[in-house]
Amino acid sequence: MKLAGLLTPQFWVFWIFSSAAVAGAAGVVGNVRNPINSALSLVVSMLALAGLYVLLEAQFVGLIQVMVYAGAIVVLFLFVIMLLNLRGSGASGAELQPLTKLVGTGLVVLGTLFLVRVLATGRAPWPDVDPSYGTTRAIGEALYSDYVLSVQVAGVLLLAGILAAVVLAKKKVD
Amino acid sequence: MGDISPFQFQVVAALIFMIGVVGVLIRRNMIVMFMCIELMLNAANLSLVAFSREIGDDQGQILAFMVMVVAAVEVAVGLAIIISLVRNRDTVNIEDASQMKW
Numbered sequence: 001m002k003l004a005g006l007l008t009p010q011f012w013v014f015w016i017f018s019s020a021a022v023a024g025a026a027g028v029v030g031n032v033r034n035p036i037n038s039a040l041s042l043v044v045s046m047l048a049l050a051g052l053y054v055l056l057e058a059q060f061v062g063l064i065q066v067m068v069y070a071g072a073i074v075v076l077f078l079f080v081i082m083l084l085n086l087r088g089s090g091a092s093g094a095e096l097q098p099l100t101k102l103v104g105t106g107l108v109v110l111g112t113l114f115l116v117r118v119l120a121t122g123r124a125p126w127p128d129v130d131p132s133y134g135t136t137r138a139i140g141e142a143l144y145s146d147y148v149l150s151v152q153v154a155g156v157l158l159l160a161g162i163l164a165a166v167v168l169a170k171k172k173v174d
Numbered sequence: 175m176g177d178i179s180p181f182q183f184q185v186v187a188a189l190i191f192m193i194g195v196v197g198v199l200i201r202r203n204m205i206v207m208f209m210c211i212e213l214m215l216n217a218a219n220l221s222l223v224a225f226s227r228e229i230g231d232d233q234g235q236i237l238a239f240m241v242m243v244v245a246a247v248e249v250a251v252g253l254a255i256i257i258s259l260v261r262n263r264d265t266v267n268i269e270d271a272s273q274m275k276w
């Protein structure tokens with residue numbers, strides 16, 4: 001690697017955010033004591049991924065990542081964990097025996113090596129994109145012209161999801 | 175973009191995806207397993223956005239947006255299922271929800 005490459009800000013942004021994303025993901029799995037710690041690790045991972053999206057010039061996706069994932073989904077997780085008060089229900093603890101830990105780590109290493117081997121073929125340099133690439137305007141125009149049917153289907157899906165969540169969480173089922 | 179290659183983004187996505195897979199396999203807390211599924215969806219999104227940038231087209235970003243919509247719906251429904259399970263069984267251990275296992 002050339003020394004000039006080490007001095008670009010993108011290089012540092014990439015390494016900082018990708019290590020934060022992977023460390024946050026590991027924190028979700030490795031936190032055996034309290035699910036709230038897992039949820040907070042998930043926030044770290046999501047925010048770091050938003051940084052990587054911005055680095056990839058996908059500003060709109062990065063913004064939605066912060067608002068939907070870090071802002072809504074993780075808050076929903078935290079609400080449920082606190083609502084259920086899982087500390088006393090004996091759900092955590094006594095999982096993750098040393099053997100499972102070993103098998104899990106081995107699986108991560110082997111799986112990643114396999115995927116890297118598969119992905120290593122056919123790498124290309126970054127093409128130049130025009131300044132409107134990935135902006136809210138460009139994505140919005142594409143969504144409401146070429147992909148308008150997908151947007152409609154997404155709306156119906158969200159409505160079905162709202163109704164299903166209300167019905168399922170409402171009262172005791174027999 | 176400096177010395178970062180598209181390949182490196184795919185490696186990060188692969189790592190996060192594998193951590194999610196292992197989390198689903200070795201954890202027994204339903205909520206944590208659910209978070210690991212979210213991790214896998216996020217890894218797929220990162221892969222989509224990186225490939226999208228690599229070919230200079232924004233279709234991958236639109237697909238990533240749709241994945242986020244599905245993930246949001248999935249979280250709402252899944253957490254509702256977990257809430258009703260906890261109300262009925264008073265546990266979030268996946269081993270206790272074995273009614274459909276044979």
